[in-house]
Amino acid sequence: MLATLMYGPGDVRIENVPDSRIKNSTDALVRITASCICGSDLHPYHSMDAAGGPARMGHEFIGIVEAVGADVVTVKQGDLVVSPFAVSDNVCEICRENLQTSCLHHEANFWDGISDEGGQAEAIRVPLADGTLVKLPVAAESALIPSLLTLSDVFGTGYHAAVAGGVTEGSTVTVIGDGAVGLLAVLSAKRLGAERIILMGRHQSRTDLGREFGATDVVSARGEEGIALVRELTGGHGTHAVLEAVGHMPAYEQALGVVRRGGVISRVGVPQYEVAPIGFGSLFRHNIRLAGGPAPVRAYIEELMPDILEGRIEPGKVFDATTDLAGVPAGYRDMDERTSLKVLVTP
Amino acid sequence: MLATLMYGPGDVRIENVPDSRIKNSTDALVRITASCICGSDLHPYHSMDAAGGPARMGHEFIGIVEAVGADVVTVKQGDLVVSPFAVSDNVCEICRENLQTSCLHHEANFWDGISDEGGQAEAIRVPLADGTLVKLPVAAESALIPSLLTLSDVFGTGYHAAVAGGVTEGSTVTVIGDGAVGLLAVLSAKRLGAERIILMGRHQSRTDLGREFGATDVVSARGEEGIALVRELTGGHGTHAVLEAVGHMPAYEQALGVVRRGGVISRVGVPQYEVAPIGFGSLFRHNIRLAGGPAPVRAYIEELMPDILEGRIEPGKVFDATTDLAGVPAGYRDMDERTSLKVLVTP
Numbered sequence: 266m267l268a269t270l271m272y273g274p275g276d277v278r279i280e281n282v283p284d285s286r287i288k289n290s291t292d293a294l295v296r297i298t299a300s301c302i303c304g305s306d307l308h309p310y311h312s313m314d315a316a317g318g319p320a321r322m323g324h325e326f327i328g329i330v331e332a333v334g335a336d337v338v339t340v341k342q343g344d345l346v347v348s349p350f351a352v353s354d355n356v357c358e359i360c361r362e363n364l365q366t367s368c369l370h371h372e373a374n375f376w377d378g379i380s381d382e383g384g385q386a387e388a389i390r391v392p393l394a395d396g397t398l399v400k401l402p403v404a405a406e407s408a409l410i411p412s413l414l415t416l417s418d419v420f421g422t423g424y425h426a427a428v429a430g431g432v433t434e435g436s437t438v439t440v441i442g443d444g445a446v447g448l449l450a451v452l453s454a455k456r457l458g459a460e461r462i463i464l465m466g467r468h469q470s471r472t473d474l475g476r477e478f479g480a481t482d483v484v485s486a487r488g489e490e491g492i493a494l495v496r497e498l499t500g501g502h503g504t505h506a507v508l509e510a511v512g513h514m515p516a517y518e519q520a521l522g523v524v525r526r527g528g529v530i531s532r533v534g535v536p537q538y539e540v541a542p543i544g545f546g547s548l549f550r551h552n553i554r555l556a557g558g559p560a561p562v563r564a565y566i567e568e569l570m571p572d573i574l575e576g577r578i579e580p581g582k583v584f585d586a587t588t589d590l591a592g593v594p595a596g597y598r599d600m601d602e603r604t605s606l607k608v609l610v611t612p
Numbered sequence: 613m614l615a616t617l618m619y620g621p622g623d624v625r626i627e628n629v630p631d632s633r634i635k636n637s638t639d640a641l642v643r644i645t646a647s648c649i650c651g652s653d654l655h656p657y658h659s660m661d662a663a664g665g666p667a668r669m670g671h672e673f674i675g676i677v678e679a680v681g682a683d684v685v686t687v688k689q690g691d692l693v694v695s696p697f698a699v700s701d702n703v704c705e706i707c708r709e710n711l712q713t714s715c716l717h718h719e720a721n722f723w724d725g726i727s728d729e730g731g732q733a734e735a736i737r738v739p740l741a742d743g744t745l746v747k748l749p750v751a752a753e754s755a756l757i758p759s760l761l762t763l764s765d766v767f768g769t770g771y772h773a774a775v776a777g778g779v780t781e782g783s784t785v786t787v788i789g790d791g792a793v794g795l796l797a798v799l800s801a802k803r804l805g806a807e808r809i810i811l812m813g814r815h816q817s818r819t820d821l822g823r824e825f826g827a828t829d830v831v832s833a834r835g836e837e838g839i840a841l842v843r844e845l846t847g848g849h850g851t852h853a854v855l856e857a858v859g860h861m862p863a864y865e866q867a868l869g870v871v872r873r874g875g876v877i878s879r880v881g882v883p884q885y886e887v888a889p890i891g892f893g894s895l896f897r898h899n900i901r902l903a904g905g906p907a908p909v910r911a912y913i914e915e916l917m918p919d920i921l922e923g924r925i926e927p928g929k930v931f932d933a934t935t936d937l938a939g940v941p942a943g944y945r946d947m948d949e950r951t952s953l954k955v956l957v958t959p
Contacts (some may be wrong), residue, residue, distance in 0.1 A: 287892070289803075314733050351699040358849075359849075359873050359874065361909070362874055364873055364874040364898075364899060366899070367873040367874060367897075367898045367899065409672050429901075431824075462710040463868045478715030502705075502706075526711055526714035527706065527707050527709055527714060530897065535892060535896070536890070536891040536892055538891055539885060539890075539891035539892070539893060539894065540887045540888060540889050540890070540891070541888075541890050541891070542886050543883070543887070543888050543889050543890055544885055544886035544887070544888070544900065545882060545883055545886070546886060547886065548905070549879065549882070549883050549904070549905045550714075550901065550905065550906070551711075551714045551905060552711060552714065552903075552904065552906070552908075553778070553902065553904030554902060554903045555890065555895065555901060555902040555903075556899075556901045556902075557896070557899065558894070558895070558897065558898060558900070559636070559897065559899070561899075566848070
């Protein structure tokens, strides 16, 4: 079967690999019908250590169950399913606290941590299928597929940013980053009742979509200038919640600059730093809280799906390009060059 | 009048200073009847820059109102009052969100930031008296005074640690530090319904009081050994909340080691560091949250006072020594040498 392999920075190839197949009684084999490229795939695209050998890519997909192991009970052959970006058993005590990305099961992992499988491929073996997969009540050709595909990562991640940021009726919110996650954090903040949503981003086609998703203000400046503008928009105070969907240190510093006294910085951009200011002069003096992490998107799928099925929201608008597997390397390049926001892949 | 001045590390003196007096129409003049020395007073006792000139000391007190400015309406001459360690107007939009330690009023400040007044003295001018002071329904000689005095800082601070840590019915909690704040964080966690309260501290007389306040377990080891013991007590998982009442980097590292996936590190020990690990390998991977800061004790006084007045709790047990003003320098020394837990001062 065909799959996507990354050999090193900028080096993405489509190659034949051994067919995925059932190994354990809790596995499902899924033929992938829709997948995509993630903003986080660009981190290894920039800095992967080629010495580690090629990596299988892709952690977001929808597909049709082709076979299941003997112990799988929640999905069956022929079901259309969506997978979160992390495999989990959904029954351990951490999963029951709705933190499936920290599942205690020994097979639990991010797809990016499972070396012999990937979502940008023709098929995939899904461990812990009962805990991981969620059945979709539509056909594989449904016009809703792009939006349902966002439940595998970017929508759930944007939603997690807003939930972990404590966004609620009347909140003021700043979203840092106009990638797919940032834009869906806007949509999520709107859904949770935020009154003011300031989107910090520099790409007008993206911030225009952000306005469509519910942003009340757009600030394209960054650094001190951007901070000053957000403060100006908020009576000098900053916003209750800051949803940080980038992961680089300047985004964290920007978050410190625009958060209100007593507010929350909710991070879903994977931090590209380990140490950062959190002492008296940054977080402590004004009781600024820090929240977020890898989104337990599994916890949100059932909650968010009805809004998509009933047409109230269309998170799939973050896809602005579609390709087959052969076009995936070009898709990485386009996303890296910011000529595509997010690329849908139909294997 | 007599007041406490710190001239440099280890150099505390009682001296005559100009009498405190009303300056603004929103001031009250309070004759102090009970005050105390705080664990945080030991930070300048170790490292104060003597070049800054002597500093007036003390930020916790109870006293009798001697006079009020023309605009003061909530307290009057003869009232017994308690003051939080921070002055606030209690009506600005940040105070209304119960974050009085970040009050927006230009006169708002920590007592430690008001250079010409201090609580370890015979009298004090209280700015923003209506917002700051709370009337006590007892006499200045009441046996409840030590417990009521803890409302000015250490009890409210321990309580803030627990509230900001999200402690609730059934929570598992680790408290790091067996000073007065740590011990009252134990009492607070118990009051909020925590099921398991592990106190990390090395002084048996203190941890014994911690057990009396509700600690279910005591771990005297620190660092990796202490972390391993807490993990062992919690099925390997650590606790939902970690209340960090020390402020030094090893305490933060210990907190990272004992917090459960998805849990909260709530800091009330003033950080003696600015940068610290918060990236993928520390907070982010498992959605560990960070909370806390200077406690808005003003927000908690009315909530906590009935438990003291009705004898359900006795936070004043943290005082294990009493002195007059002349004995304050020795009180600092005793607290620094850990021969006293907390010293009550009756001017």
